[in-house]
Amino acid sequence: MNQVTLDFNGYTITTDKRLMKVSDIHRWLSEESYWCKGIPYSVFKTSFDNSFCIGAIIDDKQIGFAKLITDYATFGYLADVFVETEHRGKGISKKMMEVLLGLDWVKSLRAIRLATSDAHGLYRQFGFTDCRNPEKIMEITRTDIYKSDL
Numbered sequence: 001m002n003q004v005t006l007d008f009n010g011y012t013i014t015t016d017k018r019l020m021k022v023s024d025i026h027r028w029l030s031e032e033s034y035w036c037k038g039i040p041y042s043v044f045k046t047s048f049d050n051s052f053c054i055g056a057i058i059d060d061k062q063i064g065f066a067k068l069i070t071d072y073a074t075f076g077y078l079a080d081v082f083v084e085t086e087h088r089g090k091g092i093s094k095k096m097m098e099v100l101l102g103l104d105w106v107k108s109l110r111a112i113r114l115a116t117s118d119a120h121g122l123y124r125q126f127g128f129t130d131c132r133n134p135e136k137i138m139e140i141t142r143t144d145i146y147k148s149d150l
């Protein structure tokens with residue numbers, strides 16, 4: 001699969017995992033996210049290895065990330081989207097979404113889903129809508145699964 005790497009106002013936006021800083025991403029998710037605090041490094045690394053990822057890097061530090069958990073053909077689940085606090089408000093997450101969702105194979109997926117507490121306005125700009133038939137969607141959610149690792 002072809003990887004995309006481009007400059008965005010001095011930030012390197014890339015889908016190339018070889019350029020990404022896995023420990024920076026894991027640190028933010030395990031310490032600062034509201035959805036997977038305490039996630040063990042090995043669990044995140046397996047998830048990273050098996051997902052399509054995009055990141056934002058500056059000064060050799062990874063300050064932005066998103067991953068699409070996907071079969072590369074029919075379905076994707078967008079997750080772990082973040083930009084470090086001091087780099088927010090500069091359009092970095094929008095650039096990551098534009099690049100990721102603009103890839104031909106991503107545009108061919110039958111469905112892409114995500115969950116967010118308050119960033120609906122970000123994702124609406126890229127075509128996401130409220131769930132049309134929420135009564136058809138079911139889930140198993142283990143909210144506290146990483147708590148013992150804190």
Ligand SMILES: CC(C)(COP(=O)(O)OP(=O)(O)OC[C@H]1O[C@@H](n2cnc3c(N)ncnc32)[C@H](O)[C@@H]1OP(=O)(O)O)[C@@H](O)C(=O)NCCC(=O)NCCS
Pocket residue numbers: 081082083084087088089090091092093094095115116117118119120121122123125
């Ligand atoms: C959400 C987040 C990734 C946005 O990153 P960012 O690079 O600062 O965002 P951008 O500068 O690209 O702009 C985001 C756009 O979405 C809008 N938006 C809507 N909801 C938002 C929210 N909760 N947080 C930030 N922006 C939001 C902004 O107003 C902005 O719109 P604009 O087109 O008028 O500029 C970042 O604030 C973050 O990491 N937050 C904590 C983690 C998080 O909530 N991740 C999303 C989980 S689903």
